[in-house]
Amino acid sequence: MVEPLKKPPKKNPQKRTVLPTLPPFARSRRALAFTAAAAEGRFVLQRCADCESVCYPAREICPKCWSPALRWDDMPDGGQMIAETTLRTSINTYFRERMPWRIGTVQLDAGPSVLAHIHGDVNERSRVRVIARTDKSGQGVMIALPEKETPNMADDRQLRTLTCDPKFRRVLITDGRTELGQAAAKAMVDAGASIIFVGIAESWRPYPGKEALGALPGVEILPLDITDTISVQELAGEIGGKTDILINTAEHVRPGASMERDGVVTARDEMEVNYFGLLRLIQAFGPGMRARGADGDNSACAWVNLLSVYALSNWSAYGTTSASQAAAYSLSQCLRAEMAGSGVKVVNILFGPLDESWRQPLPPPKVTPERLARTVAETLQQGIETVALGPVAEDVMRRFKEDPLVLERELSQIQLG
Amino acid sequence: MSIGDKRQRQAYDGIVVAAPVSVPYERYSPEPAHWWLARALSGLGSASGVSPSDVDGLCVSSFTLFPDTAVGLTQHFGLTPRWLDHIPTGGASGVIALRKAARAVQSGDAGIVACIAGDTNHVDSFRAMLTSFSRFSQDASYPYGSGGPNGSFALMTQDYMHQYGVQKKHFGKLCVAQRSNALHYPDALMKTPLTMEQYMSARQIADPIVLFDCVMPCAGAEAFLVMHEDQAKDMKLPFARILSTIERHNAYPDDPVQTRGGWSLDKDELWEQSGVTPADVSLLQTYDDYPVVIAMQFEDLGFCEKGDAGAFIAEHTFTFDGSFPHNTSGGQLSVGQAGAAGGYLGLVEAIRQLTGAAQQNAVADAEIAAVSGFGMINFDRGLCSAAAILARQE
Numbered sequence: 001m002v003e004p005l006k007k008p009p010k011k012n013p014q015k016r017t018v019l020p021t022l023p024p025f026a027r028s029r030r031a032l033a034f035t036a037a038a039a040e041g042r043f044v045l046q047r048c049a050d051c052e053s054v055c056y057p058a059r060e061i062c063p064k065c066w067s068p069a070l071r072w073d074d075m076p077d078g079g080q081m082i083a084e085t086t087l088r089t090s091i092n093t094y095f096r097e098r099m100p101w102r103i104g105t106v107q108l109d110a111g112p113s114v115l116a117h118i119h120g121d122v123n124e125r126s127r128v129r130v131i132a133r134t135d136k137s138g139q140g141v142m143i144a145l146p147e148k149e150t151p152n153m154a155d156d157r158q159l160r161t162l163t164c165d166p167k168f169r170r171v172l173i174t175d176g177r178t179e180l181g182q183a184a185a186k187a188m189v190d191a192g193a194s195i196i197f198v199g200i201a202e203s204w205r206p207y208p209g210k211e212a213l214g215a216l217p218g219v220e221i222l223p224l225d226i227t228d229t230i231s232v233q234e235l236a237g238e239i240g241g242k243t244d245i246l247i248n249t250a251e252h253v254r255p256g257a258s259m260e261r262d263g264v265v266t267a268r269d270e271m272e273v274n275y276f277g278l279l280r281l282i283q284a285f286g287p288g289m290r291a292r293g294a295d296g297d298n299s300a301c302a303w304v305n306l307l308s309v310y311a312l313s314n315w316s317a318y319g320t321t322s323a324s325q326a327a328a329y330s331l332s333q334c335l336r337a338e339m340a341g342s343g344v345k346v347v348n349i350l351f352g353p354l355d356e357s358w359r360q361p362l363p364p365p366k367v368t369p370e371r372l373a374r375t376v377a378e379t380l381q382q383g384i385e386t387v388a389l390g391p392v393a394e395d396v397m398r399r400f401k402e403d404p405l406v407l408e409r410e411l412s413q414i415q416l417g
Numbered sequence: 418m419s420i421g422d423k424r425q426r427q428a429y430d431g432i433v434v435a436a437p438v439s440v441p442y443e444r445y446s447p448e449p450a451h452w453w454l455a456r457a458l459s460g461l462g463s464a465s466g467v468s469p470s471d472v473d474g475l476c477v478s479s480f481t482l483f484p485d486t487a488v489g490l491t492q493h494f495g496l497t498p499r500w501l502d503h504i505p506t507g508g509a510s511g512v513i514a515l516r517k518a519a520r521a522v523q524s525g526d527a528g529i530v531a532c533i534a535g536d537t538n539h540v541d542s543f544r545a546m547l548t549s550f551s552r553f554s555q556d557a558s559y560p561y562g563s564g565g566p567n568g569s570f571a572l573m574t575q576d577y578m579h580q581y582g583v584q585k586k587h588f589g590k591l592c593v594a595q596r597s598n599a600l601h602y603p604d605a606l607m608k609t610p611l612t613m614e615q616y617m618s619a620r621q622i623a624d625p626i627v628l629f630d631c632v633m634p635c636a637g638a639e640a641f642l643v644m645h646e647d648q649a650k651d652m653k654l655p656f657a658r659i660l661s662t663i664e665r666h667n668a669y670p671d672d673p674v675q676t677r678g679g680w681s682l683d684k685d686e687l688w689e690q691s692g693v694t695p696a697d698v699s700l701l702q703t704y705d706d707y708p709v710v711i712a713m714q715f716e717d718l719g720f721c722e723k724g725d726a727g728a729f730i731a732e733h734t735f736t737f738d739g740s741f742p743h744n745t746s747g748g749q750l751s752v753g754q755a756g757a758a759g760g761y762l763g764l765v766e767a768i769r770q771l772t773g774a775a776q777q778n779a780v781a782d783a784e785i786a787a788v789s790g791f792g793m794i795n796f797d798r799g800l801c802s803a804a805a806i807l808a809r810q811e
Contacts, residue, residue, distance in 0.1 A: 024559045026549070027555065027556055028552050028556050031556040056557065057556045057557035057796055058557075063670070082576060082673055082674055083573070084575065085564075085568060085571035085572055085575060085625075085626075086623065087562045087564040087567070087571075088621050088623060088624075089564070089567065089623070090562055090563045090564055091543070091547055091563055091565055092559075092563030095562050101562045101564075103562045103564070103568060105572050105576070105673065105674050107673045113673035113674065114557070115557060115796075116561065117561060135560065137560075141560050141561065
C-alpha cells in the first residue's frame with residue numbers, strides 16, 4: 001500500500017535547490033500523436049483502418065497488412081501485467097535520482113504488449129488499468145494502475161511525477177474578485193493545497209464574497225493587479241519562490257465585434273488583462289517556477305490558463321475578446337515551450353460560455369464558475385494539460401481538430417440569439 | 418495462397434574461415450572506433466600475411482563509427498574491394514557477416530573477405546548510444562526508466578523464469594563457469610574468480626538481474642577472413658569449414674514477452690544442412706549479454722527441449738574442459754562487451770578453437786563448433802538471431 005504523502009517540511013533557505021532533470025525527451029514525429037492525446041488524458045494507439053489490428057510502437061504502415069491507413073484511436077484501458085522489474089540503476093540522471101523505479105510489460109486488452117511505468121499498488125501478474133499522461137519532459141508515457149482504487153493512490157511517487165496534485169502545494173489565484181476566482185480558491189482548499197494566495201486588485205473596492213473568501217482555510221489575500229507591471233513584480237518578489245501552481249483566473253470579457261467598437265479602448269483593456277496580464281505574470285513568476293520544477297514534494301508543477309474556447313477560432317459575437325484570448329492561447333504555447341526542461345506543466349482549460357454577467361445573454365449550455373474551478377482541481381490531480389470544458393467547448397474542439405478552416409466558416413455563421 | 422521458395426539451399430562447400438583476430442579489450446578508450454577497426458585489420462595482416470591489395474571484400478560492423486560507414490573505411494584503410502557490406506545486427510553480426518561473405522566468395526564476387534567488427538567506449542559513449550539506439554526504443558522503451566538492456570532483459574528473465582522454472586542458481590552456474598574460462602583467456606577484462614556465493618549475493622541491478630548477469634561495455638575489435646579452401650591452403654593458413662548457417666529477424670512478433678528467439682524457427686534446417694547433430698558439437702559459443710539468452714539458445718538451438726534449460730544446466734559443466742564446453746574465452750560476461758565486436762567474440766573464439774590457435778583454454782579434440790548470435794533490442798526484444806556450425810579443417 002502506498003504511504004500517504006506527508007506535508008513537506010519548511011524549506012531550509014540555505015540549502016541548494018535541486019535543479020530539474022528530465023526523463024528522455026526525444027520522440028519520433030509519429031509518436032507525438034500519442035503525446036498530444038496523453039496531454040488530453042486520452043490513451044490512443046494506432047489502429048489499421050483496413051485490417052483493424054492495433055500496433056505499437058508508432059509506425060508508418062500496418063505491420064500486419066502494410067496498409068498506410070493507420071489512425072490514432074482511443075483504446076480500452078484494461079490490461080494484464082505479465083512481467084515487471086524494479087530498476088536499480090539507470091543511465092539517465094532523472095531516473096537515477098529517483099531509483100528504484102518499477103517498470104513492466106502489460107498485455108493490453110487492445111492487443112499489443114507495451115512497456116509501462118507501474119504504480120506501487122500493482123501486484124505481480126494482476127489486472128491493471130493503463131493511462132497515458134505527459135511526463136516531466138512533456139512527452140506521453142503509460143503508467144499501469146491497480147484495476148480498482150486503492151488508499152492514497154494519488155500519492156504514489158511514480159504516479160506523482162505525471163500529475164500536478166495540489167495536495168500540500170501552494171497556489172496563486174490571480175484574481176479573487178470574481179465568482180470564478182473564489183470558486184477556484186475553494187476548489188484548491190478542497191484539493192488539499194497548503195496555502196492559497198489570492199490576488200485582489202484595488203482592495204479598497206468592495207466585492208461580493210469577500211468575507212467568505214477570507215474565511216477559507218489557508219487563503220491569504222494579497223494585492224495583485226495584473227494590468228500593473230510593478231504590482232505583479234512586487235507580488236512575485238514576495239511569493240514567487242513558493243508558488244507551486246499558478247491559476248490565472250483574470251479575464252476581461254466584452255461582447256462585440258470590431259465594427260461595434262468605437263476605437264480601441266475596450267480592445268486594449270481586453271489585451272491588457274488577457275494578453276499583457278498573462279505576459280506580466282509569466283515574466284514575473286515564470287523564471288522562479290521554472291527553477292523549482294524538482295523542488296521536493298511541493299515543487300512547482302503547473303501553470304493553469306483559463307481561456308475561452310474561442311481562443312481557438314474567432315467568434316465575432318465576442319470578436320475582440322476572442323482575439324485577445326487567441327493571443328493568450330498563443331502565448332501559452334510559447335510558455336509551454338519555455339517551461340520544457342523544468343517539468344512544470346502548462347495547463348490550458350478551454351471553456352464554453354461561462355455563467356457570469358458579461359456572457360449573460362448567451363443561451364445554455366453554460367459552464368458555471370464552480371464547475372470550471374472543480375475541473376481545474378481534477379485536471380491538476382490527473383496531470384492533464386489540455387481540457388475542453390462544457391458541451392460548447394467540446395464541440396468547438398472537435399470541429400477544430402477535424403478542420404480549423406471549416407470551423408472558421410462555421411463560426412462565422414453563428415449569430416448571437 | 419502462400420508464396421514461398423521451396424528450393425533446397427546450397428551448401429557452403431569449400432568455403433572456409435581463417436585468421437581469428439582479437440584486439441585486446443579496454444574498459445574505456447580515448448581512441449575512435451576507426452583505431453580499433455584498423456588494429457583488427459592490421460591484425461589480420463599479421464595473422465595471415467594478406468596485404469591491402471589482397472583483400473577484395475570488406476565487411477564491417479560498428480556502432481560508434483559515425484560519421485563513417487564501411488565505404489569511408491576503404492579509403493582510410495587503403496582497400497579497393499569489389500565487394501563491401503556494413504552489417505548493423507549487433508550481437509548477430511559475426512555469423513551474419515560470415516554467411517554473407519561466404520556466399521560472396523562462393524559465387525566469385527570476392528576472393529578474400531576481411532570481416533571486422535569493433536567499437537570504442539568513451540566514458541559517455543554507452544549512454545549516448547542508448548539514447549539514440551533505435552526509433553522504437555526511443556519512442557517506447559528508453560522513456561521508461563532508461564534502464565537500457567538491463568531493463569528489457571530483466572522483464573524477459575522474469576517471465577522466462579516464471580514460465581519455465583529456471584532458477585537463479587542455474588544462471589549463476591553459467592556465469593561462474595564463464596569466469597573460470599576467462600581466467601584462462603589472457604585478454605579477458607575480468608581477472609578475478611567468481612564464486613557461486615558471490616553470484617547469489619550480488620547486487621540487484623534490475624530484478625531479477627544481478628550485477629554478474631550484466632556485461633561490461635568496453636572498447637575492442639575482432640576479425641576473421643573468409644576465402645576458398647584452396648586459397649587458404651595456398652597461403653598455408655589453418656582454417657575451419659562452414660557447415661551451415663541460419664539467420665532470422667523479428668521472429669515471433671506476437672509473443673508478448675520474448676522467451677524464445679528465431680533459432681527455433683530455423684534450427685532443423687541448421688542441423689540438417691550441417692550433417693551433424695547437437696550431440697556432435699565439441700563446443701558452443703552463444704551470445705551471452707545476459708544468462709537468460711544463453712538458456713534460450715540451449716533450447717532453441719536444440720541442445721535441449723524448450724523448458725529444459727534448467728535441467729540441462731544442472732546436468733552439465735560449462736568450462737572449456739567441462740562436459741559441455743561453452744563460451745570458452747569467458748564470453749562477453751567475462752571478457753567484456755565491445756559493442757558490435759561482441760557479435761564476433763564467440764565466432765572468433767570458435768575459429769581459434771578449431772584452428773589450434775586457442776591457448777590455455779583449448780578444448781581437447783575440438784572438431785565441431787556451434788556459434789550463435791543474438792542482436793538488437795529494438796524495443797522490448799532482440800530482433801536478430803543467427804547461428805553457424807563450423808568444423809575443423811580435416
